Amino acid sequence: MTEPVVSLKDVYFSYENKRILNNINLDIPKGSFLGLVGPNGGGKTTLIQLILGLLTPDQGDISILGQPISTFKHWNRIGFVSQKANSFNKGFPATVFEVVSMGLTTKIGYFRFFNKKHKEKVIQALQQVDMEQYAYQNIGNLSGGQQQRVFIARALVGDPELIILDEPTVGVDYKNVDRFYDLLHELNKKEGISLLLVTHDTGVMTKYATNVACLNQTLHFHGNSEEYTSLTDKELSEIYGHPVNVIVHDH
Amino acid sequence: MIEHFLQFDFLRHTFYTSLLIGLIAPLLGTFLVVRRLSLLADALSHVTLAGIAFGLFMEKRFTSSWITPIQSGMVFSVIGSLFIERLRTIYKAYQEIGIPIILSGGVGLSVIFIALANGFNTDLFNYLFGSVSAVSRVDFLTILFIAIGVVVILFFFYKELLTLSFDEEYATVSGLHSKRIHFLFIVLIAFVIAASIRIVGVLLVSALMTLPVASALRFAKSFKQLIVYSIIFGEFAVVAGLISGYYMSIPPGGTIVMIAIVLLIGSIVIQKFISNRQRKEQK
Structure with a gap:
């Protein structure tokens, strides 16, 4: 087996004496599509922030692409897409092209400039998410779903090995949500990019994810998506602390 | 009208200086405005006043x-910026609490130094309202020297500053040294x-950083356009304000800012007119 893209060993994290994460062990295999589900306040976002190096664990080890996180420098190999469709400054006067270029900032590095090759990369990333015809539109004028595709392009442009998405479909209208997940599925299958998707939408798990993890302070389940669908309602409600209906998506 | 400014030495210095600040104030102001830090300029200008009073x-x-x-x-202003970051x-x-603290601290210190310097x-x-003849x-x-430094640094750190301004969280996650870049920006x-301050004065300096950008925001489709339009509006306001201030014997701070406000109102009206017409054409 190849080395996992992200590996957490015995990770603990507390926030102001409140234990958020308890003894987390999690490996994200290369090329997998991991869906991370769990109730609000279960520590999903905290886990993401630990993996992104925005927080440091109280205990335990995290390694990214085989390197301990403390010495990991190649952050441009990790793409990140947040709930930005809701929270970025909509009045920001930037074109889609400019926003996607930002995905190359650290890759290009200090005292180096954006050149023709980078421009081609940006256009290519926009083609991958089917947004190239909007390249010179203002980002604020697009719909939530289109904006999220642009942010995916920004993550893609740096040739990432892993893309982390934190509830990316919040604020995206439901008609475009399916299209959005189809895009993720394609990136995972065709480009071989590993994905870590945090979501409330448990139905997505059964349709797209190759692996599923349920987090509520501790990791309650971590396996492939078939095993996940076979979990009983009782087991699921134990994880969530309340009854859940698993809706199986199919076309 | 402009010939006096090229004829007399003391006016020539003023004229060139105002061209320089008409460039750098809106240039840096674009980042300041889109990051919603406009008030920072106000706080720092009052600290600068304390420094000026100290110098006097x-x-x-x-x-x-x-x-x-x-x-x-300048020394006080930079120290003030460090304090705001600390706070x-x-x-x-x-996050914004540093601004009123530094602003009032700056005014307090200014009053003390002014009194010590005999009022x-x-x-x-x-220094408060700018002057046509005060640039030595x-x-x-x-x-x-500062203008060259600012333009060179912005040229080299443009992509980093833009990434940071658009989305601070993303910038950090993508491995940018956000804190250091932000620090460089504040300095x-x-x-x-x-x-x-020599041209527009302490009380109106923040206007020169924000008003041209506010006007440019009405038209700009991209960040590059925002910068170009802001500088055009800024230069126009500074030059027209300086000349009219000189001929009417009014401190240029007042005329520059009023011209910038007229430009702003004009921009809002024209942009409304354009978008209304576009809507009609679409129908």
Whole structure:
């Protein structure tokens, strides 16, 4: 087996004496599509922030692409897409092209400039998410779903090995949500990019994810998506602390 | 109208200086406005006043001072920017609290130094509202040096500053040294404010950083356009304000800012008109 893209060993994290994460062990295999589900306040976002190096664990080890996180420098190999469709400054006067270029900032590095090759990369990333015809539109004028595709392009442009998405479909209208997940599925299958998707939408798990993890302070389940669908309602409600209906998506 | 400015030495320095600040103040102002930090400029300008008052006090006490008021203003402004950053990390949940603290601290210190330097005089009046005739050769060279520095640094750090301004969280996650870039940005702001004070004055310097950008925001489709339009509006306001101020014997701070406001109102009206017409054409 190849080395996992992200590996957490015995990770603990507390926030102001409140234990958020308890003894987390999690490996994200290369090329997998991991869906991370769990109730609000279960520590999903905290886990993401630990993996992104925005927080440091109280205990335990995290390694990214085989390197301990403390010495990991190649952050441009990790793409990140947040709930930005809701929270970025909509009045920001930037074109889609400019926003996607930002995905190359650290890759290009200090005292180096954006050149023709980078421009081609940006256009290519926009083609991958089917947004190239909007390249010179203002980002604020697009719909939530289109904006999220642009942010995916920004993550893609740096040739990432892993893309982390934190509830990316919040604020995206439901008609475009399916299209959005189809895009993720394609990136995972065709480009071989590993994905870590945090979501409330448990139905997505059964349709797209190759692996599923349920987090509520501790990791309650971590396996492939078939095993996940076979979990009983009782087991699921134990994880969530309340009854859940698993809706199986199919076309 | 402009010939006086090219004819007399003291006016020539003023004229070139105003061209420089008409460039750098809106240039840096674009980042300031989109990051919603416009008030920061106000806080720093008041700290700069404290530095200027300190410089005037030194001049009074020791007739030939080793530091000009503009230079001591710069030192205070940069120190003030460091304090604001410090306060931002101490009061994480109240990020803007540093601004009123530094602003009032700046005014408080200014009052003390002004009193020690035996109160108000025309010099101080010039620093408050700007002056057509106050730019000395040393001031001009200091400001020229700063302008070159600002343009060069922005040229090299443009992509980093833009990434940081658009989305601070993403910038950090993608491995950008956000804190260091932000720090560099704040220090540049401090320098530009101190440089602009000679022409527009302490009380109106933040207007020169924000008003042209507010006008440009009405038209700009991209960030590059925002920068170009902001500089055009800024230069126009500065040059027209300086010349009209000179001929009407009004401190240029007042005329520059009023022209910038007229430009802003004009931009809003014209942009409304354009978008209404486009809507009609679509129908």
